[in-house]
Structures are given as structure tokens and as C-alpha cells.
Amino acid sequence: MTITVYELDGIGDVRFSPFCWRTLLALKHKGFDDFERVPVSFRDRSPIAFSNQERIPVLVDGDHWVNDSWDIACYLEDAYPDRPSLFGGDMARAEARFINAWTQQIQNPGLINIILWDAFMAVGPADRDWWREDREKRFGKIEAYRQGKEEKLGPWRQSLEPLRTTLRAQPYLGGEAPAYADYIVFGTFLFARFVNRYDVIEPADPIRDWCERLLDLFGGYTRSAPILEAG
Amino acid sequence: MTITVYELDGIGDVRFSPFCWRTLLALKHKGFDDFERVPVSFRDRSPIAFSNQERIPVLVDGDHWVNDSWDIACYLEDAYPDRPSLFGGDMARAEARFINAWTQQIQNPGLINIILWDAFMAVGPADRDWWREDREKRFGKIEAYRQGKEEKLGPWRQSLEPLRTTLRAQPYLGGEAPAYADYIVFGTFLFARFVNRYDVIEPADPIRDWCERLLDLFGGYTRSAPILEAG
Incomplete structure (x- = not known):
């Protein structure tokens, strides 16, 4: 199962979105190391057209996608309860x-x-x-x-x-x-x-x-x- | 074992200290119903002289006393782990x-x-x-x-x-x-x-x-x- 994160891109590969970083750190905390990071430009959100919405980050896990950094953290916590906890209860x-x-x-x-x-x-x-x-x-x-x-x-x-x-x-x-x-x-x-x-x-x-x-x-x-x- | 709470008193038995209420609610949450509430006046803290300090609330549990509402909550949580949790981890x-x-x-x-x-x-x-x-x-x-x-x-x-x-x-x-x-x-x-x-x-x-x-x-x-x- 491959996890993909669609995140906002800046100049010279500077990625500054605080919300995207929350998701990346949540993944690392959960012990994922091999997820794919896909840069998306601010003006062209066609890479996330599949989600029928424009907000980034979007996390795709197999055939499931989630947007909104809070919801992504909750998804990871609930879908992977045996990995290190993000919330602790x-x-x-x-x-x-x-x-x-x-x-x-x-x-x-x-x-x-x-x-x-x-x-x-x-x-x-x-x-x-x-x-x-x-x-x-x-x-x-x-x-x-x-x-x-x-x-x-x-x-x-x-x-x-x-x-x-x-x-x-x-x-x-x-x-x-x-x-x-x-x-x-x-x-x-x-x-x-x-x-x-x-x-x-x-x-x-x-x-x-x-x-x-x-x-x-x-x-x-x-x-x-x-x-x-x-x- | 009797628990006693020393709390600040106001006019006509109005007790308005937010810190004392935290302690009272923590006790109720932990399922204690028969603790004793001792009013202490603002100017005369002699009832808590045993604690060698002047801050209220003070909780006395048997031969142990604690002051500071946060420390009292932690004390109750740790001393009574089998009662309903105040913190949940x-x-x-x-x-x-x-x-x-x-x-x-x-x-x-x-x-x-x-x-x-x-x-x-x-x-x-x-x-x-x-x-x-x-x-x-x-x-x-x-x-x-x-x-x-x-x-x-x-x-x-x-x-x-x-x-x-x-x-x-x-x-x-x-x-x-x-x-x-x-x-x-x-x-x-x-x-x-x-x-x-x-x-x-x-x-x-x-x-x-x-x-x-x-x-x-x-x-x-x-x-x-x-x-x-x-x-």
C-alpha cells in the first residue's frame, strides 16, 4: 500500500505550508517512511481533481483519500492504531x-x-x-x-x-x-x-x-x- | 479515609475562587462525595498553618496534604487510578x-x-x-x-x-x-x-x-x- 501526499510547492522546492507539514510529520510519527510527496502549484490544482475539492494537503492511501490536516491525522490514527499514537487517547x-x-x-x-x-x-x-x-x-x-x-x-x-x-x-x-x-x-x-x-x-x-x-x-x-x- | 478541602470563603457562603472549584469538581469527578469543605477567610489563613504556606485550596487526604489546584488534580489522578480519570492518559x-x-x-x-x-x-x-x-x-x-x-x-x-x-x-x-x-x-x-x-x-x-x-x-x-x- 502506497501513501501519497499532495502538498503545496514554492520557489526552489521550498514548501512552506504549515498544514502540509503537519501531515508530513504525522506520517513520520506513525512510522511511514516511504510515502510519496507530490508538489502541487498554488494556481493549478488539477493533480487533486480526483478529490472534487481544492484544499491541500490531500492524503491518498490506497483507494482512499482524505483532505484537511486535522482529518488526515484522525484518519491515520484510526486506520493505523497499532503504530505510534498521534493523540494518546x-x-x-x-x-x-x-x-x-x-x-x-x-x-x-x-x-x-x-x-x-x-x-x-x-x-x-x-x-x-x-x-x-x-x-x-x-x-x-x-x-x-x-x-x-x-x-x-x-x-x-x-x-x-x-x-x-x-x-x-x-x-x-x-x-x-x-x-x-x-x-x-x-x-x-x-x-x-x-x-x-x-x-x-x-x-x-x-x-x-x-x-x-x-x-x-x-x-x-x-x-x-x-x-x-x-x- | 476522609478528604478535606480548605477553600476561600465569601459573603453569605458565596465561594467564588475558580481554583477551589477546580478542586471540588475534580473530587466529584473522581467519585468522592463525602469530603469535607472547610471555609477559610481571605485575611486569616491559620486553618492551613499546618501546610507552612498560604495558598488555597489545600487538600488533605489522611496524613497527606497538597496545595495548588493543578498539583491536587495530579495527586488525585495518581493516588486513585482506578476511579474515573481526570486526564485520560x-x-x-x-x-x-x-x-x-x-x-x-x-x-x-x-x-x-x-x-x-x-x-x-x-x-x-x-x-x-x-x-x-x-x-x-x-x-x-x-x-x-x-x-x-x-x-x-x-x-x-x-x-x-x-x-x-x-x-x-x-x-x-x-x-x-x-x-x-x-x-x-x-x-x-x-x-x-x-x-x-x-x-x-x-x-x-x-x-x-x-x-x-x-x-x-x-x-x-x-x-x-x-x-x-x-x-
């Missing part, structure tokens, strides 16, 4: 939903507000018109995000305090070992890293230490992934 | 820490900013000088909180969005049934309820429906507790 899965919602509503939008322009630079040239039009519907003119990044950093870092406090008490959100909840939140920091804005996390921040531990996981799987070149 | 316990930190840093301070004056009204007359002095060290003049409550409500309700989103997807933070994570967050809404400010949660809010379900738990244990009289 029903209560933990339920609580991970809260962490998922926090990331979605606090961590991720706050970061996008800081690095939207940097993200744009990581989009392939052929996709830029599409990306601009799509993102400007939600965020307004992209050019407005070229300035004022520094002033937004402080409040965003402050908003991460619940995460910081938790990581002062234990090495991972999942406790002594990483859980899917870790990958949810880490995915957003990976987004920053891949568009060359890892500096949004201060070196002395316990969050940074946690990111470093996660970058080492699975033989440095995320650490070795391509980063947008500076400039 | 190590990963869930670890994730509950994040929810604990969120409550501590977002939900609770935001609420205090709105209802500090109402809380002061729920403090017994003999404790008011002590309470004023203690709280004013942290929050400034209490009188400043008599006005402007309405304007603070909107941003605070907005800050609860991760909770709201989670409760749209499932009946409890713990999933299909309540977990200690629910009691952590619910404790703060109980605080509002007992000082007669349950109206901080809008009737149409999914958070309100969830509170109503929790108020019904354990034979309406929290629903039947005394509320500060209006005026």
Missing part, C-alpha cells in the same frame, strides 16, 4: 482540538500579519498572480506587509505565552514525547523558518529550544528541508 | 497544561479586568481591607473597575474564540465527556457566576451551552451553590 485528541483552534486563531494569523510579504517571496513566479489575488481578498494589499514587521513582533511573541509556559514545564506539548499537538503548533513555526523568518522566535525563548528538538526529529527531516534564500 | 495531561496556561494568561486575567469590582462585593466585610490591599498591589485601585465594564466585554469574548470553536466541534474539552481540562476553564466562568456576572457569557454563545451542561453535572452541584445577591 480520546481525551487527548479532544484537547488537541483546542490547541488546533488556538493555532488557527492566534498563532497563525499573528504570524501571517508579520511574514506575509516574506511568504510572497517564497511563492513560485508562475503562481504569484494567483497568490496575490487570493491573499489580497483576505489580507489587503500585500505591499502593506513590507513595512512595520518589527512592531508586530512583540505582541505576537506575547500571545505565545501559554505555549511558552507549557514548554517551561515539559519538553513537548505531548509531555515527555511529541504528539500531534506539537506538530500542529510547530507547523506554523516551520512556515516562518522556510520563508527565512525563523528569527521571529528569539534565541533565548523556550519555544526556540522546543523547535530545535522538533527539527531534530526523524533524522532531521524538517531541518534538512529547503529554506528560501535570503534577499 | 499522559498526553492528555500534558495537553491540559496548555489549557491551564491559556486560562491563567488569557481567560482569567481578562475576566478579572471586567469583574474585579463585582468580586470585591462578594468578599466578606471583615476581609475587605485585606482583599483591597492585596488586589490593589496587582491591579491598581479597585474603584477604577466600577466603570467601563461593557467596553471590555467584547475583546474578552473575542479572546475566547479557541474555546468556542472547540465546543462547536464537541460537547466538552475532554470530548464526549468532561475532563479536568473542562473544570479548569469552567472554574473561571463559575467565578463570574458566583459574583452574579454570569451575563458575561452571551446566551447564544456555545460556551454558555457548555456551561449549562457542566452546571448540571453531579446532580447540579455547582448550579445549586450560592450566588451573590444582586445590588
